[in-house]
Amino acid sequence: MATNVSVDVHHVTRVEGHGNIVVDVVDGQLERCEFAIVETPRFFEAMLRGRPYQEASHITSRICGICAVGHATTSLRATENALGISPSQQTVLLRKLNFFGEILDSHVLHVYMLVAPDFLGVGSVIPLARTAPEVVLRALRMKKLAGDLCKAVCGRHTHPVAMTVGGFTHFPTEAELRDLRARFVNMRADVDSLVELYQGLTMPDFERDTEFIALSKADEYAFIDGTIASTDGGLWPIEDYKSVTNETIVPHSSAKHTSNAGQSYMVGALARFNINHDRLHPRAKKAAEALKLKPKRTNPFFNTVAQVVEICHAVEESIILIDKLLERGITPEEPIEPTSLSGEGVGACEVPRGILFHRYEIEDGIITGADCVIPTGQNLANIENDMRAFVPTLLDQTEEEITLSLEMLVRAYDPCISCSTHLVDVNFK
Amino acid sequence: METPVAVKPKIAFFDFTSCEGCQLTVVDSLADHIELLSVVEIVQFREAMSERGEDYQIAFIEGSCTRPSDEPRLKAIREQADIVVALGACAHLGGINSIRNRQPLQDVRAYVYGEEAELFETYPARPISAVIDVDVSIPGCPINPREFVQTVKMLLQGRQPEPPDYPLCIECKSLENVCVYLRGKTCLGPITRAGCDAICPAYGDGCEGCRGIISNPNYEAMKAVLDWHGLDMAEVEAKTTMFLTYQTMNMDEKKENGHGH
Numbered sequence: 001m002a003t004n005v006s007v008d009v010h011h012v013t014r015v016e017g018h019g020n021i022v023v024d025v026v027d028g029q030l031e032r033c034e035f036a037i038v039e040t041p042r043f044f045e046a047m048l049r050g051r052p053y054q055e056a057s058h059i060t061s062r063i064c065g066i067c068a069v070g071h072a073t074t075s076l077r078a079t080e081n082a083l084g085i086s087p088s089q090q091t092v093l094l095r096k097l098n099f100f101g102e103i104l105d106s107h108v109l110h111v112y113m114l115v116a117p118d119f120l121g122v123g124s125v126i127p128l129a130r131t132a133p134e135v136v137l138r139a140l141r142m143k144k145l146a147g148d149l150c151k152a153v154c155g156r157h158t159h160p161v162a163m164t165v166g167g168f169t170h171f172p173t174e175a176e177l178r179d180l181r182a183r184f185v186n187m188r189a190d191v192d193s194l195v196e197l198y199q200g201l202t203m204p205d206f207e208r209d210t211e212f213i214a215l216s217k218a219d220e221y222a223f224i225d226g227t228i229a230s231t232d233g234g235l236w237p238i239e240d241y242k243s244v245t246n247e248t249i250v251p252h253s254s255a256k257h258t259s260n261a262g263q264s265y266m267v268g269a270l271a272r273f274n275i276n277h278d279r280l281h282p283r284a285k286k287a288a289e290a291l292k293l294k295p296k297r298t299n300p301f302f303n304t305v306a307q308v309v310e311i312c313h314a315v316e317e318s319i320i321l322i323d324k325l326l327e328r329g330i331t332p333e334e335p336i337e338p339t340s341l342s343g344e345g346v347g348a349c350e351v352p353r354g355i356l357f358h359r360y361e362i363e364d365g366i367i368t369g370a371d372c373v374i375p376t377g378q379n380l381a382n383i384e385n386d387m388r389a390f391v392p393t394l395l396d397q398t399e400e401e402i403t404l405s406l407e408m409l410v411r412a413y414d415p416c417i418s419c420s421t422h423l424v425d426v427n428f429k
Numbered sequence: 430m431e432t433p434v435a436v437k438p439k440i441a442f443f444d445f446t447s448c449e450g451c452q453l454t455v456v457d458s459l460a461d462h463i464e465l466l467s468v469v470e471i472v473q474f475r476e477a478m479s480e481r482g483e484d485y486q487i488a489f490i491e492g493s494c495t496r497p498s499d500e501p502r503l504k505a506i507r508e509q510a511d512i513v514v515a516l517g518a519c520a521h522l523g524g525i526n527s528i529r530n531r532q533p534l535q536d537v538r539a540y541v542y543g544e545e546a547e548l549f550e551t552y553p554a555r556p557i558s559a560v561i562d563v564d565v566s567i568p569g570c571p572i573n574p575r576e577f578v579q580t581v582k583m584l585l586q587g588r589q590p591e592p593p594d595y596p597l598c599i600e601c602k603s604l605e606n607v608c609v610y611l612r613g614k615t616c617l618g619p620i621t622r623a624g625c626d627a628i629c630p631a632y633g634d635g636c637e638g639c640r641g642i643i644s645n646p647n648y649e650a651m652k653a654v655l656d657w658h659g660l661d662m663a664e665v666e667a668k669t670t671m672f673l674t675y676q677t678m679n680m681d682e683k684k685e686n687g688h689g690h
Contacts, residue, residue: 047525050531124474161632
């Protein structure tokens with residue numbers, strides 16, 4: 001049994017961005033436990049000031065290569081809310097479809113390439129390609145379809161081209177949509193295999209009750225727009241996000257920390273599932289049942305399992321959206337013009353890692369103020385609280401095992417620290 | 430570049446200030462060209478793998494240099510690698526990160542971190558070539574997957590990859606895109622380096638110059654295009670502040686010394 005443990009993981013791997021885990025146990029007592037964000041500060045909010053409003057979505061997609069569509073969509077919604085623009089029905093459908101491309105791309109990357117190697121005892125997906133090629137090929141096939149979906153709608157997933165304030169500058173053809181639909185239908189078998197793979201993996205046994213926060217809508221499992229909802233009760237319009245996020249600066253993190261009702265809260269797939277599970281597609285509900293994911297699940301490792309469920313949801317909903325678009329027919333539309341060139345607006349979306357807010361102040365078409373609150377930043381305080389509860393349960397293990405467990409915990413959150421906005425290294429000090 | 434590349438060379442990926450979208454594009458490119466994995470050994474790729482090796486011949490670097498502590502890291506990579514490749518606009522040009530160079534650094538820091546600004550070290554954003562010698566640049570935000578694969582193949586054959594040095598308009602015309610000026614938009618195509626398959630004009634948007642300006646831009650022709658469409662150079666200058674702040678601010682200095690365009 002380790003009474004003195006010092007974990008110092010410098011630059012946690014298989015996460016997007018840079019972070020370090022520092023844990024210091026002296027005589028069996030946890031003295032220090034930090035998840036330090038050493039990503040360089042990015043200063044996007046300052047960079048937006050003085051730019052024309054049309055550039056905001058193109059600049060902010062560069063906050064994150066994985067969530068580029070999510071940032072662009074949230075940015076466009078903030079601008080549109082500021083300038084009195086209501087997007088057309090076709091725009092709403094195309095944005096939702098495009099968004100599922102990103103959810104799929106990001107979740108597939110995480111559940112297969114970033115998390116699965118831990119459970120299969122390898123350091124990356126590359127050795128997996130030799131030992132379990134069918135798993136890797138399946139992951140690549142799914143990722144490719146997600147990428148091709150975004151390509152058809154907006155040019156590319158990183159960084160979207162055709163998404164603009166008030167609509168799109170390019171439209172997919174009906175032939176492209178029909179081709180994508182056929183591939184999504186074929187992907188159901190891959191989704192079933194993914195669910196089977198995760199049925200065979202045992203998540204570490206760790207429960208810690210916390211507050212979960214996600215966007216919610218009455219009639220659908222929310223990804224774009226909605227109302228802020230909490231498992232501790234409470235609903236807030238997105239304009240009031242600051243009263244929920246309560247950002248504070250901590251010295252060991254270039255990403256700000258947040259707290260709402262409790263000391264910290266969790267956002268992401270597990271939060272969405274815990275709040276909106278009854279609005280999942282029936283096939284996704286079945287997947288959740290097969291994976292023993294029931295609300296309210298308080299084991300953070302199940303965030304990855306919730307992502308598997310959302311992959312199933314995204315595949316089914318993409319088919320439904322394509323059918324709707326094909327039924328209406330695609331009309332090349334000019335983007336809707338602003339009704340005013342000055343105003344303030346908030347945009348909110350459930351990007352792969354959780355709830356994202358952008359808020360802009362615009363005067364005469366020029367951005368004069370900006371605020372972006374990023375999901376990983378909102379999870380940081382909760383990750384630290386998890387580590388504080390988790391470490392004492394691990395003290396009978398070796399430092400190496402403790403390090404792996406903590407890395408796996410951090411990885412379960414799918415941290416995306418480039419948004420500092422970056423994430424992980426464990427330091428046993 | 431004089432050292433011939435060893436059989437099955439070791440390659441490593443590094444990231445500085447960036448969105449890591451170029452590394453993601455690398456992951457997607459390798460997925461489409463799995464054969465490359467059998468001819469190279471990847472020894473470091475933090476975003477995708479836990480193993481780390483310090484013995485590598487080719488280093489791909491994504492991101493800009495934005496703080497003093499980046500410099501020794503960059504120099505150590507240069508020391509180790511035979512070939513250093515700047516991966517994408519942030520490393521190649523400074524890119525989006527350099528937008529902030531137009532504002533006083535103190536204002537930028539205070540706007541985001543308030544009184545706590547001093548906690549996080551930073552300075553104006555620069556391309557990595559401002560700190561170390563760069564052998565090859567793969568331009569773009571993000572990089573073009575086809576160009577990445579082509580560059581890797583050329584490096585493996587011991588050849589020097591050269592990105593195109595002619596304007597995007599040439600590529601765009603050959604793809605038969607409708608000129609975005611005819612759709613009422615401004616486009617940096619006449620002066621920007623080609624090689625991206627003109628993806629922005631192809632998807633209805635003007636070129637934002639993320640691949641950099643060609644070495645011999647014809648500003649007179651650019652002005653003529655703008656005149657034709659009732660626009661002036663101010664529109665172009667505003668657009669070059671998105672990815673090209675580092676270059677245009679240096680150019681501004683040169684102009685004051687009488688060496689500008």
